[in-house]
Amino acid sequence: MSKSIKIVNTEIEIAADEQLSVLENLKANKIPINNSCEGMGTCTTCRVFVHSDLSLLKGPNEVEAEAIAGRNFAQNERLSCQLEFEGSLEIEIPSTKLLADT
Ligand code: FES
DSSP, rough: OOOOEEETTTTTTEEEEETTHHHHHHHHHTTOOTTTTTTTSOOTTEEEEOOOGGGSSSSHHHHHHHHHHHTTTTTEETTTTOOOOEEEEEEHHHHHHHHHHH
């Protein structure tokens, strides 16, 4: 199944390489997103808000669950470096909005 990622706050949609994480796909397509720990799952700066049906996503893995514990994440807030999905994914990138506003 082909995968795609739509960034709703930029209206950009990219074809996703299924071998790469969401973060890696964004970076490969030069979509600005913060990622201080470069995908290790510890900094939480790569967080995104998922606009897709949450029931279609796998729950957080152990690394992501540990990172978001105690940070009061919204239910649809996930780490793009850890998030796994199938098919089409719609996300909002808070850090991209900030970068676009500067
Ligand atoms: S890049 Fe640091 S948690 Fe994802």
